[in-house]
Amino acid sequence: MKKAGVGLVLCVGLVGVGASCSRNGSTANDQLLAGKVLHMAQPERIKGLDPALAEDAYSGIEVSRTYETLLEYHYLKRPFVLIPGLAESMPEISKDGKTVMFKIKKGVLFQDDPCFKATGGKGREMTAADVVYSWKRIADPKTLSVQWMFLSNLIVGLDEWRDQASRAGKASYAIEVPGLKAVDDYTLRVELKQRSGQFLYYAATPGLSVVAREAVETYGTEFIRHPVGTGPFVLKEYNPAARLVWEKNPNFRKELYPSEGAPGDRERGLLADAGKALPLVDRLVVDVMIESQPMWLTFMKGRLDFAVPPKDSYSEAITLSKELAPELKSKGIQLQKEVLSDVTHVSFNMRDPLLGKNKKLRQALSVAFDQSEFNRVFYNDRAEQAQGPIPPNISGYDPKLKNPYRVFNIARAKQLLAEAGYKDGKGLPPLDYASVASSEGRNIATFMEKSFKEIGVQLKVSSYSWPEFLKAIKDGRSQLAGHAWAADYPDGQNFLMLFYGKNMPPNGNNDAFYSNPEYDKMYEKALTLPDGKERTALYRKMVSVLVEDCPWIFEAHRHGYYLTQPWLKNFKYHPFEHSRHKYFRVDPEIKAQYSK
Amino acid sequence: MGAYIARKLIQTIPTVFGVALLIFVLFNVVGGDPTYQMVGKHANAQLIAEIRHEYGFDQPLWKQFGSFLGEIVTFDFGRSYATRQKISEMILAGIGPSLTLAIPAFLLTTFVALVIAVLAAYQRGRAFDRFVVVACVLGMSVPMLAYILFGQYVLAYRLSWFPISGFEYGWPDRFGFVALPVLIWLIVSLGYDVRFFRTAVLEETGQDYVRTARAKGLAEEWIYFKHVLKNSMVPIVTNVVIEIPLLILGSFLLESFFSIPGLGNITIEAVHNSDLPVLKAMTLLNSLLLIGGNLLTDIIYTWVDPRVELR
Numbered sequence: 001m002k003k004a005g006v007g008l009v010l011c012v013g014l015v016g017v018g019a020s021c022s023r024n025g026s027t028a029n030d031q032l033l034a035g036k037v038l039h040m041a042q043p044e045r046i047k048g049l050d051p052a053l054a055e056d057a058y059s060g061i062e063v064s065r066t067y068e069t070l071l072e073y074h075y076l077k078r079p080f081v082l083i084p085g086l087a088e089s090m091p092e093i094s095k096d097g098k099t100v101m102f103k104i105k106k107g108v109l110f111q112d113d114p115c116f117k118a119t120g121g122k123g124r125e126m127t128a129a130d131v132v133y134s135w136k137r138i139a140d141p142k143t144l145s146v147q148w149m150f151l152s153n154l155i156v157g158l159d160e161w162r163d164q165a166s167r168a169g170k171a172s173y174a175i176e177v178p179g180l181k182a183v184d185d186y187t188l189r190v191e192l193k194q195r196s197g198q199f200l201y202y203a204a205t206p207g208l209s210v211v212a213r214e215a216v217e218t219y220g221t222e223f224i225r226h227p228v229g230t231g232p233f234v235l236k237e238y239n240p241a242a243r244l245v246w247e248k249n250p251n252f253r254k255e256l257y258p259s260e261g262a263p264g265d266r267e268r269g270l271l272a273d274a275g276k277a278l279p280l281v282d283r284l285v286v287d288v289m290i291e292s293q294p295m296w297l298t299f300m301k302g303r304l305d306f307a308v309p310p311k312d313s314y315s316e317a318i319t320l321s322k323e324l325a326p327e328l329k330s331k332g333i334q335l336q337k338e339v340l341s342d343v344t345h346v347s348f349n350m351r352d353p354l355l356g357k358n359k360k361l362r363q364a365l366s367v368a369f370d371q372s373e374f375n376r377v378f379y380n381d382r383a384e385q386a387q388g389p390i391p392p393n394i395s396g397y398d399p400k401l402k403n404p405y406r407v408f409n410i411a412r413a414k415q416l417l418a419e420a421g422y423k424d425g426k427g428l429p430p431l432d433y434a435s436v437a438s439s440e441g442r443n444i445a446t447f448m449e450k451s452f453k454e455i456g457v458q459l460k461v462s463s464y465s466w467p468e469f470l471k472a473i474k475d476g477r478s479q480l481a482g483h484a485w486a487a488d489y490p491d492g493q494n495f496l497m498l499f500y501g502k503n504m505p506p507n508g509n510n511d512a513f514y515s516n517p518e519y520d521k522m523y524e525k526a527l528t529l530p531d532g533k534e535r536t537a538l539y540r541k542m543v544s545v546l547v548e549d550c551p552w553i554f555e556a557h558r559h560g561y562y563l564t565q566p567w568l569k570n571f572k573y574h575p576f577e578h579s580r581h582k583y584f585r586v587d588p589e590i591k592a593q594y595s596k
Numbered sequence: 597m598g599a600y601i602a603r604k605l606i607q608t609i610p611t612v613f614g615v616a617l618l619i620f621v622l623f624n625v626v627g628g629d630p631t632y633q634m635v636g637k638h639a640n641a642q643l644i645a646e647i648r649h650e651y652g653f654d655q656p657l658w659k660q661f662g663s664f665l666g667e668i669v670t671f672d673f674g675r676s677y678a679t680r681q682k683i684s685e686m687i688l689a690g691i692g693p694s695l696t697l698a699i700p701a702f703l704l705t706t707f708v709a710l711v712i713a714v715l716a717a718y719q720r721g722r723a724f725d726r727f728v729v730v731a732c733v734l735g736m737s738v739p740m741l742a743y744i745l746f747g748q749y750v751l752a753y754r755l756s757w758f759p760i761s762g763f764e765y766g767w768p769d770r771f772g773f774v775a776l777p778v779l780i781w782l783i784v785s786l787g788y789d790v791r792f793f794r795t796a797v798l799e800e801t802g803q804d805y806v807r808t809a810r811a812k813g814l815a816e817e818w819i820y821f822k823h824v825l826k827n828s829m830v831p832i833v834t835n836v837v838i839e840i841p842l843l844i845l846g847s848f849l850l851e852s853f854f855s856i857p858g859l860g861n862i863t864i865e866a867v868h869n870s871d872l873p874v875l876k877a878m879t880l881l882n883s884l885l886l887i888g889g890n891l892l893t894d895i896i897y898t899w900v901d902p903r904v905e906l907r
Contacts, residue, residue: 027769029762045865047679055636141646149638166646224680240679241690241865242763242857287762290865291853293745294761297753301760467870470632474639485637506641 032245036586038281038568039305041289041298046240048224051209052138052145057486057578060206064578065246065284066111066229067209070102070131070188071200073577076261076270079393080490080576082200086126086210086230088186091203097195097528102188102203104128109251113228115218123251126210126230128182133173134210135180136161140171147207149508154199155179156191173213195528197535201489206578232279232582246284257570257583270570279582280570302331302594305568305586309561314380318561322381332566332594338573339384339392340560341487343495346448346553347512352479355431356513360420362550365480366405368413368455369553374447378440383556388543389485389495391557395531396492396539403547406554413455425456434478437463444482474505476513482555483511489576491531492539496523499546514551567591597898604891615883616668620661622879623872629653630872634677651677664876673877678869683877686862693763694846694858697774701781702843706836709786713793718820720798728790735787743780744853752776761855777850793832800828829900837893841885845878 033039047059054063072085084090088103110116110123118124135155138145139162151158156179165171179191192199202208215228225238232255233246259274273280289295292310299307309317317325324335346369350356375383387403390396414424422428431452435445445461452459459480464472473481487494497503501520503510522542529535546552564571567590574580631647632639648654652663667673673683716728752758758776800806801824809819846860855861859878866874 027764027772028766029764029769045679045869050680053680055638144643144647144650146636146638146643148643149640152640152642221675221680239689239857240681241686241861242855287855288857289761289855290861290868291761291855294748294853294855297748297760298762301753303760465870467630467633467872471629474632506639506644508640509637 032283033285033303035283035588036281037283037285038581038584038586039285039287039303040581041287041295041304041307043288043290043292043295045288045290046244046286048240049227049235049238050224051134051207051211052143052147053224054207055146061578061581062244062286063209063227064206064231065233065581066227066231066235066249067206067211068229068231068579069204069206069209070104071204072579073204073574074258075574075577075580075583076258076265076572078262079395080574082204085204086131087203091200097530098192100190100192100199102128102131102190104131104186104188105253106186108230108253110212110215110228110230111234111249111251113212113215115212115214115228117214123228123230124212125185126212127185128188129185130210130212131188132177132180132182133213135208136171136173136177137211137216138208139165141166142171145207147205150202150205150208154192154196154202156193195530197527197530198489198491198493201491204576205488231579233284236283240288242288244286246286248279248282252279255582265572270572273570273583273585280585281581284581299563299565300328300331302565302591304565305584306562306564306571309563311380317563318380324563328563334564334566336562336564336571336573338560338562340558341391341394341490341575342484343386343389343391343557344383344482344484344555345386345389346480346482346555347473348551348553349476349479349481349513350515350551351476351513354429355479358420359548359550360416361422361428363405364413364416364420364455365452365457366550366553367407367409367416368457369448369451369555370408371406371555372408375556377447378444379556379558382559382561384559386554386557388547388554389498389552390492390539390543391487391495394487394490394492394495396496396536396543398540398543401540401543401547403554405547405550410454417455417457422456425458428457430458430460432477432479433459433461434469434472434481435461435463436469437465448480448482473511476505481511485509487575493523493526496526496539496542499523499542499551512551514549516545516549519545565591566594597895601891601895604894608887608891611887612668612880612884613665615880616665617661619876619879619883620664623876624657624660624664630677630870633870667877668880674873676866676871676874678866678871678874683874686874687859687877687881690846690857690859690862691844692765692858693770693856694844694851694860696763696770697777697781697850697856697858698843698846700771700774701778701785701847702839704778705782705785705789708782709789709793710832712786713790714797714825716790717794717797717801720801728794732787732791735783736791740780740784740849743783744849747776747780748853751779761853763854763856773854774856777847777854777856781847781850789835792835793828796831797824797828799831800824803827830897833896833900834893837896838886838889841889841892842882844885845882 042058044058046062047056048054049063051063051067054060069085070087071082074081074083086105086108088105092101104127108126110126112121112123114121116122116124135151137143138147138151139158141162153159157177158180161175161177181189183189212228216223219226227235232249232252234249236247237243237245255278257273257276257278259271261270265271292312295307296310296313298304317328319325324333348355348362355362371385375381385406387401387406417425433445433448435441441463449459462478472478485495485498498509499514499519500510500523501515504513505511519542522538526535526538560573562573567587569585569587570583631644631653634647635643652660671684675682676686712728716725719725748760752760759773763773764770806819806824809823844859846858848860848864851858851860852864862874863878866878
C-alpha cells in the first residue's frame with residue numbers, strides 16, 4: 001500500500017513505536033508482570049497507606065497488604081467467621097463481656113526498614129505494646145484518624161486520654177490508658193466500658209492495624225507513603241496516580257492456606273492449595289485505571305487477572321440470561337456472582353415538618369417507586385429489592401421479610417397519598433430532592449421525578465457538588481436524598497446504627513434524622529448482646545419498626561459480577577477480608593498457554 | 597526589551613491577584629465545605645471540628661484568602677485532601693509524564709499541520725485543498741472521546757498496534773506507551789491547526805507585495821516560500837508559542853483514559869475527589885502559564901517580525 005503524505009508516514013512511525021510496546025515480553029513492564037504475579041486494577045487513585053487515615057475501601061485493601069490486625073476473617077467460610085490474625089488465638093472474654101484478653105503471636109516481625117535503628121534496619125518483633133501505640137495513635141487528635149469512630153466511647157480511659165491530648169495540644173503516649181494495657185509483650189488487656197457485640201469486628205478492621213512507632217516517628221507526614229508492617233507484602237513502588245508494586249515479605253511468618261471452607265468450595269477447587277504457605281504470589285502489581293474502558297480492554301486482552309464488567313461493556317460480557325458471553329467463555333474466563341453487603345436508599349428528612357410528621361406520605365412515595373425498573377435501568381438488573389436495611393449475608397438479615405411498602409403499586413400509592421391528606425398530590429408542595437451533580441445523579445433524579453409524578457407528587461431537584469451534597473444532607477437541608485451504605489463488618493448493627501437517635505449528624509450517619517425512643521432503647525440493648533438468637537430477634541423487631549415508620553425507601557442490595565482469568569486460582573468474594581489477595585494464586589503455565 | 601519584560605511582570609501582579617480572588621471565591625465559597633468528604637462515612641462531631649480547625653476551615657474567609665495568597669507567593673500549596681501528598685511534589689512528579697505526551701504531540705502536530713497547510717494554501721482551490729478543508733471540518737466535528745474509544749478498541753485492543761493504556765518511566769519504553777495518545781492528539785488538533793495556518797498563509801498571499809512580486813516576474817515558488825511563508829509566521833507563531841507553556845498541563849482526557857500519571861490526570865482525579873487544594877493549585881498554575889505564554893509570544897514577535905518593537 002502506498003503511503004502518501006508526511007502525516008501518514010509519521011502515523012506509521014507511531015504505530016511502530018506503539019507496537020514495540022504492545023507485544024508481550026518486550027518491555028520492562030512485561031518483565032515486571034512475568035511469573036507468579038497478580039496483576040489487578042483499582043479504579044481510584046490510592047489515597048495513602050496509613051491505616052489510621054485509610055477511609056475508603058481501595059486504600060483499606062492496599063493497607064492490608066502490609067499491615068495486619070489482631071483478628072481477621074476466615075477467607076472461605078460462610079457466614080463470615082473471625083479468626084486470629086496477629087493474635088495467637090481468639091481472645092478470652094470475661095463473663096460480663098467487659099474484659100477482653102488477647103494473646104499475641106510470638107515471632108511476628110516487622111519488615112526490614114531503616115527506621116529500626118536499634119536493630120540496624122532489621123525488622124523487630126511486634127508486641128502488645130505496638131497494639132497499644134497503634135490504637136492510641138488513632139485516638140490522638142493530631143492524627144485526625146477517621147478510624148476514631150470505632151474506638152470512641154468504647155475503651156475505658158481512651159476518650160479521657162484523647163480529651164487530655166486535645167487540651168494539652170499534644171498527646172502524651174507515656175500516659176497509660178487504664179483500659180488498654182500491654183500486660184507483657186504477648187498479652188493485651190482491653191477493658192471495655194460495656195459489653196460490645198462489635199468490638200471483635202473492629203479488631204479486624206484495616207484501620208485498626210498495628211503500626212511501628214519507629215516508622216511513624218521517622219517518616220512523620222511521609223508515613224502515609226512509607227508503610228512498615230508485618231503483613232505478607234512489602235511496598236516496592238508507590239505512585240498513587242499510576243501504579244503500586246508489592247513483593248513478598250521475606251520476614252512474613254508461616255501462615256497457611258485454609259484447609260476448610262464452605263460447602264462447595266472443594267468442588268470449585270478452592271481447597272487445592274490447602275496447607276501451602278502464604279502468600280501464593282511473588283508480586284502484586286496494582287494499576288490505577290480510572291476509566292472503565294481501558295480497564296475492561298486490558299482485562300479482555302489477558303493483562304489483568306480479574307475484573308468487574310463495567311456498565312457500558314456489560315452486554316458484551318453477560319448474556320440476557322445473566323450468563324457469561326460465548327466470547328469470554330472461549331477465553332476460559334469465569335464468572336462469579338455475589339450479593340454485595342450494601343443497601344441503596346432514599347432517605348426522608350424526618351426533621352422536615354412535612355415529611356417527618358406524615359408517615360402515610362412516606363409510605364405512599366415508597367410504594368410508588370418502581371424498584372424493578374430502577375434496577376434494570378441503573379444496575380443492568382444486577383440488584384435485588386431491599387426489604388429493609390440489612391443485606392443478605394449479614395447477621396440479622398431476615399430472608400422471609402416482605403416489606404409491604406416496597407411492593408410497587410400505583411393504585412395503592414395513590415390511596416396512601418389520599419390518606420396522607422394529599423389526594424392526587426393536591427396541596428402538596430414540590431419536594432426537595434438532593435442529587436449529586438453528575439450525569440448518573442441527574443439520570444437518577446429524572447427517574448425519581450417520573451416515578452413520583454405518576455401519583456401527582458412533584459420533585460424539585462437540587463444538584464450539588466459531592467462535598468456540598470454531603471453537607472446538604474448532614475445539615476438537613478433537603479427533604480429527600482439518595483445514598484448507599486456498604487457494610488464495614490458483617491453485623492446488622494452496622495446498618496441499624498443509621499437510625500439510632502444519638503447518631504444524628506454531626507455525631508453519626510443517621511442522615512434521615514430518625515428519632516424513635518422505642519427503637520433507641522432496643523438498639524442500646526442490642527449493642528450489649530453477643531451474636532445469637534436473642535440479638536437476631538431484637539434486630540428483626542427493630543427492622544419491623546423501620547419498615548412501618550418508613551424513614552427510608554429501601555431500594556436495593558446490589559450484585560457484584562466478578563470475572564477471573566483461567567490462570568487465576570482461589571478467587572472468592574469476601575467484602576471484609578481486605579488482605580484476601582494473599583490467598584490468590586496465578587498459574588504461569590496456564591497463562592502462557594492462553595497467551596499463545 | 598528588558599524594561600518591557602519588567603513592566604509586564606509587574607502588571608502580572610494585579611492579574612494574578614484577580615485570578616487568585618476568583619479561584620478562592622469559586623473553591624472556598626461556592627465549592628463548599630469539604631470536611632464531610634474528608635471524614636468519609638465515619639464522621640463524628642469531634643473529628644469534624646478537629647479537621648476544620650486543622651485545615652483552617654473555621655477561620656474567617658479573609659484569613660483563608662490571606663493563607664492562599666501566602667501559598668501562591670511561596671508556591672507551597674500544602675497537601676492534597678485526598679492523598680495527603682504535598683501538592684508541589686505532585687506537580688513536579690506529573691510534569692515528566694505530561695511532557696512525554698505533550699512535547700512529541702505538539703511538535704508533530706505543528707510540523708504536520710504546517711506542511712499540510714502550506715501545501716493546501718499553495719494549491720488553493722484545487723482538489724487537494726478542497727480535500728484538506730473538508731477533512732479538517734470532519735476532524736474537528738468528532739469529539740476527542742470518540743477518537744479515544746475508537747483508538748483503544750480498534751487500534752490497541754483488536755489490532756494490537758499500541759498498548760491499551762499505562763505508562764512506563766524507563767526510556768525508550770515510555771514513548772511506546774504514549775504513541776497512541778500522541779496519534780489521537782495529532783488527529784484532533786490537525787483540523788484546527790491546519791485551517792488556522794492555511795488562513796494565515798492565504799491572507800499573506802493577498803498582500804500588495806505579492807502582486808508586485810508576481811508583476812516583476814518572480815517564480816511562484818520563490819514568492820511563496822521566500823516571502824509569503826516568512827510573513828505569515830507572525831500569527832502562526834502567536835498561535836503556537838502561546839501553547840508551549842500549557843504543554844506542561846498535558847491533556848485531561850488523554851491522560852485519564854491512558855492512565856498517564858501527568859498533571860491532566862491529577863486534575864481529573866482532583867475533580868472526581870473534589871480535592872480543592874489540588875484544583876486551586878492547578879487552576880492557578882494554568883493561569884500563570886497562560887500569562888507566561890502571552891509574554892513569551894510578545895518577545896518572540898520581535899524575532900519573527902523586526903517591525904515589532906516592544907516598548
